[in-house]
Amino acid sequence: MIQLNTIADSPVTRRKLVIIGNGMAGARMAEDIIAADPNHDFDIVMFGDEPYGNYNRILLSNVLNGSQDAQEIFLNPLAWYDDNHVTLHAGKRVTKIDREQQVVYAEGIEESYDILIFATGSRPFVPPIPGTTLHGVFVFRTIDDCRNIAEYAKGCKNAVVIGGGLLGLEAAKGLMTHNVSVTVVEMAPWLMSVQLDEAGGKVLQQTIETMGIKPLVSTSTKELLGHTRVTGVKFGDGTEIPADMVVISAGIRPNKELAQEFGLACDRAILVDDTLQTSDPSIFGVGECVQHRGMVYGLVAPLWEQTKALAGRLTGTNPDARYLGSKLATKLKVMGVELASMGRIADLKPTDEVVTFAEPGRQVYWKAILRDGKLSAACMLGDLEPADQLVEYFMQDKPVPTRRLELFFGTGTKTQGSEFSLADMPDSKQICDCNGVCKGTIVQAIKAGKTTVQAVGKATRAGTGCGSCKKMVKSLIEAVNGEVKADPSESWYVAAVPLDKPTLVSEVKTRGLKSVSAVLRELGTGEDERSKNGLASMLKSIWGTEYVDERDARYINDRVHANIQNDGTFSVIPRMYGGVTSADDLIKIGEVAKKYNVRMVKVTGGQRIDLLGIKKDDLPKVWADLGMPSGYAYTKALRTVKTCVGTDFCRYGTNDSTALGIALEKKYQGFEFPAKVKLGVSGCPRNCAESTVKDVGVVATEGGEWEVLVGGAAGAHVRRTDVLCRVKTRDEAIRVIGRFLIYYRDNAKWIERTYDFVPRIGIEKLRDIIVNDSLGLGDSLDAEVEKTAAAYVDPWLERDKPAFAGQFEDVKTVPLPMV
Amino acid sequence: MPATLTRIPLCTLDDLPLGLGRAFKVGDTPIAVFQSRGGKVFAVDGFCPHKGGPLADGMIAGDQVVCPYHAFRFHSDTGACDQPGVCALTTYPVEVVGGQVYVTVS
Numbered sequence: 001m002i003q004l005n006t007i008a009d010s011p012v013t014r015r016k017l018v019i020i021g022n023g024m025a026g027a028r029m030a031e032d033i034i035a036a037d038p039n040h041d042f043d044i045v046m047f048g049d050e051p052y053g054n055y056n057r058i059l060l061s062n063v064l065n066g067s068q069d070a071q072e073i074f075l076n077p078l079a080w081y082d083d084n085h086v087t088l089h090a091g092k093r094v095t096k097i098d099r100e101q102q103v104v105y106a107e108g109i110e111e112s113y114d115i116l117i118f119a120t121g122s123r124p125f126v127p128p129i130p131g132t133t134l135h136g137v138f139v140f141r142t143i144d145d146c147r148n149i150a151e152y153a154k155g156c157k158n159a160v161v162i163g164g165g166l167l168g169l170e171a172a173k174g175l176m177t178h179n180v181s182v183t184v185v186e187m188a189p190w191l192m193s194v195q196l197d198e199a200g201g202k203v204l205q206q207t208i209e210t211m212g213i214k215p216l217v218s219t220s221t222k223e224l225l226g227h228t229r230v231t232g233v234k235f236g237d238g239t240e241i242p243a244d245m246v247v248i249s250a251g252i253r254p255n256k257e258l259a260q261e262f263g264l265a266c267d268r269a270i271l272v273d274d275t276l277q278t279s280d281p282s283i284f285g286v287g288e289c290v291q292h293r294g295m296v297y298g299l300v301a302p303l304w305e306q307t308k309a310l311a312g313r314l315t316g317t318n319p320d321a322r323y324l325g326s327k328l329a330t331k332l333k334v335m336g337v338e339l340a341s342m343g344r345i346a347d348l349k350p351t352d353e354v355v356t357f358a359e360p361g362r363q364v365y366w367k368a369i370l371r372d373g374k375l376s377a378a379c380m381l382g383d384l385e386p387a388d389q390l391v392e393y394f395m396q397d398k399p400v401p402t403r404r405l406e407l408f409f410g411t412g413t414k415t416q417g418s419e420f421s422l423a424d425m426p427d428s429k430q431i432c433d434c435n436g437v438c439k440g441t442i443v444q445a446i447k448a449g450k451t452t453v454q455a456v457g458k459a460t461r462a463g464t465g466c467g468s469c470k471k472m473v474k475s476l477i478e479a480v481n482g483e484v485k486a487d488p489s490e491s492w493y494v495a496a497v498p499l500d501k502p503t504l505v506s507e508v509k510t511r512g513l514k515s516v517s518a519v520l521r522e523l524g525t526g527e528d529e530r531s532k533n534g535l536a537s538m539l540k541s542i543w544g545t546e547y548v549d550e551r552d553a554r555y556i557n558d559r560v561h562a563n564i565q566n567d568g569t570f571s572v573i574p575r576m577y578g579g580v581t582s583a584d585d586l587i588k589i590g591e592v593a594k595k596y597n598v599r600m601v602k603v604t605g606g607q608r609i610d611l612l613g614i615k616k617d618d619l620p621k622v623w624a625d626l627g628m629p630s631g632y633a634y635t636k637a638l639r640t641v642k643t644c645v646g647t648d649f650c651r652y653g654t655n656d657s658t659a660l661g662i663a664l665e666k667k668y669q670g671f672e673f674p675a676k677v678k679l680g681v682s683g684c685p686r687n688c689a690e691s692t693v694k695d696v697g698v699v700a701t702e703g704g705e706w707e708v709l710v711g712g713a714a715g716a717h718v719r720r721t722d723v724l725c726r727v728k729t730r731d732e733a734i735r736v737i738g739r740f741l742i743y744y745r746d747n748a749k750w751i752e753r754t755y756d757f758v759p760r761i762g763i764e765k766l767r768d769i770i771v772n773d774s775l776g777l778g779d780s781l782d783a784e785v786e787k788t789a790a791a792y793v794d795p796w797l798e799r800d801k802p803a804f805a806g807q808f809e810d811v812k813t814v815p816l817p818m819v
Numbered sequence: 820m821p822a823t824l825t826r827i828p829l830c831t832l833d834d835l836p837l838g839l840g841r842a843f844k845v846g847d848t849p850i851a852v853f854q855s856r857g858g859k860v861f862a863v864d865g866f867c868p869h870k871g872g873p874l875a876d877g878m879i880a881g882d883q884v885v886c887p888y889h890a891f892r893f894h895s896d897t898g899a900c901d902q903p904g905v906c907a908l909t910t911y912p913v914e915v916v917g918g919q920v921y922v923t924v925s
C-alpha cells in the first residue's frame with residue numbers, strides 16, 4: 001500500500017526536508033536544525049533502517065560488555081520525534097530516489113522533498129573469505145548486533161575477533177565479560193595500527209595479554225570453518241584454531257550505493273563540497289557516508305561539525321557556514337587502557353622530529369611527531385596525563401616548547417600505590433577504581449549468590465566503569481565459589497515447572513492435571529509461552545482424548561493450524577502422503593491457488609506443496625475447498641515422510657519405499673512430539689529420500705530387508721542417523737518405528753530433537769529398550785501408538801466449528817463516531 | 820495537535836477468547852485487545868515496534884504479551900518491552916460494563 005504524506009492545509013509554504021538515515025549524523029542533523037531555528041519552515045521526515053529511535057552507537061561497546069543497559073544509550077526515543085514534529089519512518093529502508101520529481105521511496109512509503117540529506121553512515125566490511133555466512137559469525141555495528149552477539153555467546157567457549165582495531169578490541173572486551181576466551185586476529189604487525197605506531201601497538205598487546213585476551217598479529221584469516229555453525233578459523237599459513245563464534249571487525253565501508261545508483265557523484269563515499277552539497281544542488285550529505293576533501297571519517301566528532309554547518313545554511317541562521325574538514329584528536333578507553341591519538345601517526349617524514357617517552361613497567365608509552373615546530377601527530381597510551389596539553393598544541397597549531405620535554409612534563413607527574421596479590425588483599429582494598437568498590441563488598445555479593453561477573457557488577461557496580469577490574473572480579477568469584485555448579489534447570493522439561501520429565505509426568509498423572517493452566521497452578525513457578533506450549537504438547541500425549549485443550553497455551557501457528565508469515569498472512573500445506581499426489585489433487589490445489597490469489601505456490605523441501613500468503617479469514621474456506629487433511633507443517637509433530645519411487649518404477653529399487661512411506665505417514669499423522677519429526681524411506685542404499693539425515697529413516701538393503709535409522713537431521717544441525725535395527729517386513733518396520741517415536745515422545749525434553757535425544761540416551765541403550773525390549777516396555781509402547789492414533793482428528797475440521805471466538809477472523813474495523 | 824479522547828464500544832466480553840487477544844482497527848488505530856485468564860481486559864498497539872508482528876496473534880505470559888514473531892515481551896499495563904532499546908507499546912484504557920467492552924483512543 002502506498003502511503004502519501006501530504007502537507008496539511010498549512011497557509012505558509014513550508015519546505016520538506018527528508019533525511020535518509022537515523023543514526024548519529026541523521027538524528028543530530030534534525031536536532032541541529034531545530035536548535036538553530038525553532039521556528040524553521042521545514043517539515044522534517046526521517047527514514048531509519050533500524051526499527052528504533054536514535055541511540056548512541058559509540059556506547060554499544062558498553063552494552064556488549066554489560067556495563068550499560070541498552071535502554072540507557074538511547075538519545076532520542078520515539079517520543080522525541082513526535083514532540084518535535086519530526087516524522088520518523090523507523091525500520092524503513094529507502095530503496096529508490098526520483099531526483100527529477102524529488103521523491104524518495106521505501107517499502108510502501110513515498111515522500112517528496114525539497115531538500116534531501118544523506119546520513120546513511122557505513123556498514124562493517126566483511127572480507128570475501130569462505131564461511132562468513134555460517135551461524136555464529138557476527139559483525140558489530142548495531143544494537144541488534146549487540147543483542148545477537150550477547151545471546152549467542154551464552155553457550156560458547158572460544159571466540160575469535162577478526163580485526164585488531166578500535167572496534168575489534170572493544171568487541172573482544174565485550175566478549176570477555178561473557179566468559180568466553182577471546183583471540184584477536186590482526187593482519188598488521190601490531191594492534192590499532194591506525195592510531196598507534198609499532199612500539200605503542202606492542203605495549204597495548206602486552207596489556208591486553210595480561211587481561212587474558214590472546215592477540216595474533218601479522219596473521220591473515222583465510223577461511224571460517226564449519227558446516228552450519230562456525231567451528232574454527234583457518235589462517236593464511238594453514239594453521240587452524242577452534243572458534244564457536246567469530247566477530248568480524250575488519251573495517252567499515254560507507255553506505256554510498258543508494259546515492260551512486262541514483263546518479264550522485266561518489267568516490268570512496270558520497271562526494272560533498274564545503275557546503276556539504278552533493279553533485280545535486282537539492283541533496284546534501286553528512287556523517288560517515290560522505291567524502292569531503294578526500295577524507296572519509298570514522299569517528300563522531302567530524303559529523304557534529306558537519307551537521308552544525310549544514311543546519312546553519314539550511315535554516316538561514318548562518319547562511320555562509322562552511323565545513324572545512326576536521327582535525328581529529330580522540331581520547332579513548334580501549335579495554336580499560338587509556339589511549340589518546342591525534343593526527344596520522346604513520347605519516348612520518350625524514351625531516352620530522354620524534355619525541356618519545358616510555359615507562360615499560362607501567363605500560364606507558366607517549367610519542368609526538370613534530371613538523372616545522374608544530375605538533376603534527378601524537379599517540380599516548382597507559383597514562384594520559386599530558387593529553388589535554390598535546391591536544392591544545394595540535395588543534396590550535398601552536399608552536400611547541402623549545403625544551404621538547406615540556407610537551408610531556410609541563411605539569412609534573414603523580415605516583416600511584418603498589419599492587420597486592422588477590423589473596424593477601426585486605427577487604428578494604430579497592431578493586432574497582434571507577435566506582436570505588438572494595439574487595440569486601442565484592443566477596444559479600446559473591447557469597448550472596450552473585451556468581452557471574454555481570455551479576456556482581458549489577459549488585460555492586462564493580463567492573464561497570466572502564467571494566468579493567470573485571471578479571472579480578474572473576475578471579476574472586478573463582479576463589480570464593482570454587483567451581484561453577486551445574487544448573488539444575490538443565491534437566492527440567494520446561495522452564496516454568498522445576499521438575500524433570502519423568503517426575504512431571506507422574507505428578508500430572510497422579511494429580512489428574514489435564515490442562516496447562518491446571519499444571520501451572522499446581523506445579524508451576526512461572527509462566528512463559530515456551531513452557532505453555534511444551535506442557536500443552538505433553539498433556540495431549542498423556543491424556544489423548546481426555547486432554548483439555550486450552551488454546552491460549554498454544555502459539556498462533558498451533559491455534560490456527562497454519563504458519564504465520566512475516567506479513568501476518570499464513571501458509572497452507574496439505575498432506576501429500578509420501579510425497580505422492582494425483583492429477584485431481586493438483587487441479588484442486590491449482591484452483592484454490594487461483595481463487596484465493598495465493599501469492600506463491602511452492603514445492604517445499606518436504607515433497608509437498610505450500611500455498612503461501614493466505615489471509616486468516618480465508619483459512620477455513622481454503623481447507624474446505626482443498627478437502628485434504630492438514631500437513632502439520634506448523635506444530636511440533638510428525639511433519640513429512642519423504643519417499644523415493646522404489647520398486648514400482650526404479651530399476652534399482654529392492655523394496656516398495658513409497659508404500660512404506662505412505663503407510664508410515666497415515667499411521668503417525670497428527671502425533672505430537674517434543675520437537676518436529678521428519679521421516680524418509682528409500683528403496684535402496686542409493687538413498688534418494690535422504691533417509692540418513694531424517695529423525696527416522698528407512699533404507700531398503702540389497703537383500704530386500706529394511707534398515708531402520710534414527711537421530712538424523714540436515715537443517716541447522718547436520719547429523720547422520722544411527723542404525724537402530726534391520727527388519728524383514730514392512731509391518732515390523734512400522735512397529736519398531738512406532739515404539740521409537742513414543743519412547744522419544746515420552747522421554748525427550750521440550751524442543752529436543754532426535755538428533756540430540758539419540759546421542760544423549762545412546763544408540764546401544766535405545767536398541768536394548770526398543771528392539772530387545774530390555775525394560776519390558778514393548779507392549780505399552782505399542783498400546784500408546786494405538787491410543788494416540790485413535791485420538792487423531794484432522795485439525796482442519798475446525799473450519800466448520802471454530803474452537804474459540806475469532807479463531808479465523810482477521811482485524812475487525814470499528815469506525816470512530818462522527819463528530 | 821490536541822488529542823481528542825474517544826471512548827467507544829468495541830465488542831462484547833464473549834468476543835474475546837479467554838487468555839488470548841483479538842485485533843481491531845479503531846478509526847485509524849490498530850489495537851490488540853486481550854482477556855487474560857485472570858479476567859483482566861487490556862488493550863495495546865496492534866503491531867510490534869520490532870518488525871510489525873501482529874500482537875493479537877501473540878500470547879500472554881504472566882503480565883506480558885509475547886509477540887508472535889520474535890517473542891519480544893511487552894508489559895500489559897505499561898507497554899514496556901523486555902528487550903533493551905525497543906520502545907514501549909501504547910496502552911489504551913479499557914472498561915468492561917455489563918459485558919460490553921469499551922476502549923478509549925485518541
Ligand code: SRM
Nearest residue numbers: 563564565571603604605606608633678713714715716717
Ligand atoms: C516450507 C519449508 C521450506 C520450503 O519452502 O521448502 C520450511 C519452512 C520453514 N521451516 Fe524448515 N521448512 C521446510 C523444510 C525443512 C527441511 C527439509 C526437509 O524437511 O526435508 C529442513 C531440514 C531437515 C531437518 O529438519 O532436519 C528444515 C529445517 C528447519 C529448521 C532447523 C531445525 C533444526 O533443528 O535443525 C527450522 C527451525 C526450527 O525448527 O527451529 C525450520 C523452520 C521452518 C519455519 C517453520 C520457520 C518458522 O518458524 O516460521 C519455516 C516456515 C516458513 C513459513 O512461514 O511457511 N526448518 N526445514 C519446508 C517445509 C517442508 C514441509 O513440507 O513441511
Ligand SMILES: Cc1cc2nc3c(=O)[nH]c(=O)nc-3n(C[C@H](O)[C@H](O)[C@H](O)COP(=O)(O)OP(=O)(O)OC[C@H]3O[C@@H](n4cnc5c(N)ncnc54)[C@H](O)[C@@H]3O)c2cc1C
Nearest residue numbers: 021023024025049057058093094120121287288298299300
Ligand atoms: C561499537 C562502536 C563503537 C564506536 N566507538 C566510537 C568512539 O568511541 N568514538 C567515536 O568517535 N566513534 C565511535 N564509533 C563510530 C561512530 O559510531 C560513527 O562514526 C557514527 O555512528 C557515524 O554516524 P552516521 O550517522 O554517519 O552513521 P550511523 O550511526 O551508522 O547511522 C546511519 C544510519 O542510517 C541507516 N541507513 C543506512 N542506509 C539507509 C537507507 N537506505 N534507508 C534508511 N536508513 C538507512 C543505518 O541503518 C543507520 O542506522 C563507534 C562505532 C561502533 C559501531
Ligand code: SF4
Nearest residue numbers: 565566604605715716
Ligand atoms: S531456511 Fe527455512 S526458516 Fe530459514 S528462511 Fe528459509 S524457510 Fe524460513
Ligand code: FES
Nearest residue numbers: 867870872886889
Ligand atoms: S516483530 Fe515483534 S518481536 Fe519481532
